[in-house]
Amino acid sequence: MIDTTRAANLTATRARARMIEHLRKLGIRDEAVLDAMNRIPRHAFVEEALASRAYEDTALPLGFQQTISQPFVVARMMELLAAGGRALGKTLEIGTGCGYQAAVLSCMASDVYTMERIAKLLDKARANLRPLRLPNVRLKHGDGNLGLPEVAPFDSIILAAAAESVPVKLREQLAPGGRMVMPLGSTQQIILLIERTAAGTFKESRLDAVRFVPLLPGTE
Template sequence: MTSKRTRDRLVSRLQEQGVTDQAVLDVVSNTPRHLFIDEALSHRAYEDTALPIGFGQTISQPYIVARMTELVLAAAGKLDSVLEIGTGCGYQTSVLAQLVPKVYSVERIKPLQDKAKQRLKGLGIKNVEFRYADGGFGWPGEAKQFDAILSAAAPRSLPQSLCDQLAPGGVLVIPVGGDTQELTVVVRDAETDKYHKQVYEAVKFVPLLSGLA
């Protein structure tokens, strides 16, 4: 289940789908995805598919995690700090944390966040700050700006509150839409302070919900 051959097959599938960033591929290969899902589903951990993690949420398929991470790394002017909307089980969080200096992760479902904290601690990942909050408003309580923001849930329209928290040159990678969703990248131009949007591909994410649970 967790053999090198199994993980190598997963990486080969990601490459076939167009993921080219070797650092991202290496991190996906070395991250024990089976630790982020229930033991009953662990035999499917290295399939390229989303899986349920409880509370109506899912662990994103490895391709989407790799693709979104690759887009963040490619588009951001610098990457000292990344805000993640939707910690979930912590899998995407752990991938990001191995590639950037500091990750800030927001989750609205407390039991999921508590489990994610335990998993990352067990893996020795220490550069993540967690906040239990409504992710639609970004990082609460202080006026922070981030070099990148990655959302693991889809709002129906692009949230201006998240765009406003991008630092100059920052990038927002987010699925947008209802029944039909598109993976969208927004870059805040460092010189003009204008936002440039580009749509990449059709995706399917859980909706970005408001409130705490």
């Protein structure tokens, strides 16, 4: 008799390995990022009907007009945060979605605080994350534009939704020596890297073209 669970896990492991090789071919070089993405089962974070597509390099719908980000974009943004062998430290994620990116971040950050404005989507992320038993991930229902001032400052901040301008509250919550990576723009979007110097000044770098859902205010 075939052990269907074991067969499914083996299939997912092979598919994940192919995804990692694909990311290498696209230029992702940070082995810590690749290892983190290899450790987290992306198929456990998508709808069952889409599980067979979980390791394709594409965004997939989550419901609530949200998506799980394309694997390359997740890897690229994390590589920017960790460039130069930098530790991610205490990390704030804006846009929990299904919880996948928070799980990947947990492999590299000391603590991950992840915010989601849609309560039902946050419940789904919590259910997805529970089997992984990640002690350093904390979920928060709230307006990501405001961040978490009670926990700040953060060594790393990453946004999974595009803002038309840099949220002032988030920039203020970035620690000296910290980095923030976010999609910026509306119809045309790019990845923006913000680095805060030890003296507290900011440096911005405009990078790859991307496509994200918009960062909206408030909660629901």
